[in-house]
Amino acid sequence: MARAATTSDAFNAIAEPRRRQILLFLADREYSVNEIVDGLRVDQPSVSKHLRVLRDTGLVRMRCNGRQKLYRTNAEGIRPLYEWASEFERYWTHQLSRVKDRAEKKAASRAAASDSNSRNHSRNQEE
């Protein structure tokens, strides 16, 4: 079995760098497809295909205006990603404080050793 269909959820949709680029581009205001093509220097069919994926996953909204179609990022669709990542926020703050502790300890020992040129050979067990 291959990877889950990219069209099924937001996580897969944003795995593609170009689509992330498009999402940022369309965050501020609506743009027509050709404006995206010109703005990002990507082939039109490619843009259309990416927009299709983004639309199917609810990451962009589309509005018809005469013969053009105006796309805009639907930030709500990105929220689940944000929320998923937020689950780990408390962990990385913990890790950060650990790093800070280490840095302070190092600074302390450096101060103690003054200018004895301690070459920091102590490899911690954190890989």
Next chain:
Amino acid sequence: MARAATTSDAFNAIAEPRRRQILLFLADREYSVNEIVDGLRVDQPSVSKHLRVLRDTGLVRMRCNGRQKLYRTNAEGIRPLYEWASEFERYWTHQLSRVKDRAEKKAASRAAASDSNSRNHSRNQEE
């Protein structure tokens, strides 16, 4: 060209649901591979392969302990994702207020029209 290598960046790594599951599982503390296998009911080779991807993208850390290897989520690796999604935070708060406005407007018109059974034929231009 196919999709970018999953091993290259965190965005691709978390596109796989099983890997997200593993990351959450390993968030609190270290687990050996077999503990993951038992905990998540996934084949051992599959777990090892997912761990390989997660390790290559810096999303988990590994530590050897005798014949077992202990894995743990490296929350720092998830931070770029969080930061990317955060870019859109202000937009979805905006959109939320817009949605709220619309809901209030609708409620108002409904109250005005009382029970005239307005079938909401006015397709808004937002698709």
Next chain:
DNA sequence: TTGACATATGCCGATATAGGAATATGATTC
């Protein structure tokens, strides 16, 4: 050393891409 345990890797087949080129659909204007 041999065997048991823990984990990783290699090979396979099926599938889902992404990009490029050509073309189809759709709307507007003359």
Next chain:
DNA sequence: GAATCATATTCCTATATCGGCATATGTCAA
């Protein structure tokens, strides 16, 4: 209706998966 502009879709090929299975590597214990 014909020509034109704007966008979408289709067909193609190369590649990157994922899962399952077998097997290799690595570590400890008797």
